[in-house]
Amino acid sequence: MSFIELRNIKKEFKIGENIVKALDGINLSIEKKEIISITGRSGSGKSTLLNILAGLEKSTDGEIIIEGEHIEKMGESQRIKFRRKNIGFIFQSYNLLPQYTALENVALPLALKGIEPKERIEKAREIMKQVGIETHENHRPNEMSGGQQQRVGIARALITDPAIVLADEPTGNLDTRTSIEVMELLINLFKEKGTTFLLVSHDEVAKNYTERTINLLDGKIVDIEQIFRGTILT
Ligand SMILES: Nc1ncnc2c1ncn2[C@@H]1O[C@H](COP(=O)(O)OP(=O)(O)OP(=O)(O)O)[C@@H](O)[C@H]1O
Numbered sequence: 001m002s003f004i005e006l007r008n009i010k011k012e013f014k015i016g017e018n019i020v021k022a023l024d025g026i027n028l029s030i031e032k033k034e035i036i037s038i039t040g041r042s043g044s045g046k047s048t049l050l051n052i053l054a055g056l057e058k059s060t061d062g063e064i065i066i067e068g069e070h071i072e073k074m075g076e077s078q079r080i081k082f083r084r085k086n087i088g089f090i091f092q093s094y095n096l097l098p099q100y101t102a103l104e105n106v107a108l109p110l111a112l113k114g115i116e117p118k119e120r121i122e123k124a125r126e127i128m129k130q131v132g133i134e135t136h137e138n139h140r141p142n143e144m145s146g147g148q149q150q151r152v153g154i155a156r157a158l159i160t161d162p163a164i165v166l167a168d169e170p171t172g173n174l175d176t177r178t179s180i181e182v183m184e185l186l187i188n189l190f191k192e193k194g195t196t197f198l199l200v201s202h203d204e205v206a207k208n209y210t211e212r213t214i215n216l217l218d219g220k221i222v223d224i225e226q227i228f229r230g231t232i233l234t
């Protein structure tokens with residue numbers, strides 16, 4: 001069995017009389033330390049897939065197995081506990097708490113785990129240094145640039161040393177140059193730490209940074225290679 005196994009994952013939303021199949025039978029195996037990008041046009045199911053993997057949303061059907069543990073069988077509180085321990089999530093719009101400083105935002109996951117202030121401040125400073133944002137520990141989100149806020153978001157995702165990091169368009173709100181800096185930071189960190197990383201992006205450039213690309217269309221996986229062969233044969 002692989003590190004992460006998705007088996008026939010379906011997610012349906014009922015809108016009035018209609019059923020939207022956001023995910024329509026996703027089968028995917030992911031090995032430890034793999035770095036994968038998930039691409040596909042708007043509405044293809046990328047965010048839904050990531051949210052289900054993170055345990056932020058529940059699938060309608062199918063199995064999600066991470067290191068032998070069935071996520072879909074867990075109750076709400078067990079799922080939250082599992083997520084806090086194993087998964088880091090990086091958002092397109094950073095999702096920082098506006099009233100907190102950068103340092104407090106980064107340390108928050110440790111506060112939720114009940115770690116003492118002294119230890120969490122120490123750990124937050126260490127991780128902020130790793131992502132190059134140690135100079136801004138007392139700044140609030142609205143006192144930082146997009147790139148700086150995303151570095152805080154990255155530090156917050158990494159402070160618990162998660163085995164898996166999921167990022168939904170992490171460079172979507174950044175200019176090209178800052179995007180490249182942030183992507184290189186992420187990829188270098190994850191290679192060094194051996195983190196399993198799934199990156200959602202509809203930016204073609206993301207593919208250059210990752211080892212495998214999963215292409216989604218209408219809630220189904222359409223393999224890049226398959227598309228390529230199809231083009232050649234027809
Ligand atoms: N909470 C919801 N209620 C109803 N439909 C939803 C909900 N969330 C997503 N959908 C639908 O599921 C489909 C997949 O949405 P999703 O957000 O996963 O797409 P995406 O690939 O992330 O798109 P984008 O690139 O625009 O972020 C879309 O048709 C969307 O309208």
Ligand SMILES: [Mg+2]
Nearest residue numbers: 046047048168
């Ligand atoms: Mg999305």
